Amino acid sequence: MEVAVLKQSGEDTGRKIALAESVFGIEPNDHAIYLDVKQYLANQRQGTHKSKERNEVAGSTRKIKKQKGTGGARAGSIKSPVFRGGGRIFGPRPRNYSFKLNKKVKQLARQSALAYKLKDNNISILESISFDGPKTKDYLKLLNGLSLTNKKTLLVLADVDQNVVLSSRNIKNAQVTTASNLNTYEIIKADTLIISEGAVQKLEEIYNSAS
Structure with a gap:
């Protein structure tokens, strides 16, 4: 599929770029997308949650009342989970939420997501992107030229550009x-998605070489 190449100002260059079918035109796989997003979000979790169990809370271990004859249930310690201030039963413990996902599945997920964006005409290709310095107004000017000021945008570059x-x-x-x-x-x-021409070439190199 061919997409128009735009200038940084948002004007049409008059050129079109052919996006590789093997990267941007595959049949999307929803389950692969689900698994990759699930792994990404799982990896963001710190897993540092912890609550105190009965052996960790402060309190006496003295038997608080006799075993029989009170008319109530037996109670061995004030730290029992049934009492206020006692330990928690099966409380959360620190754990690692990350899990392994096959590289081929992750690649399929990313290509599927790109295919959805292209199918919905939500990809803009820019000839090049460069700023003289780190200025917020320059980036706002870029978004304004593309009529994307009020949209959630993801700019994909070929390499890191600090400006x-x-x-x-x-x-x-x-x-x-x-x-x-x-x-x-x-x-x-x-x-x-706003993708530079250089990034398009790099994406096609990455995904075609991994196939």
């Missing part, structure tokens, strides 16, 4: 990444 990254940092719903760091969650979360 572009820093210019976008104070703008709500504007995110910048590189072709090699692109992930499914970021693609799905964004309303529109």
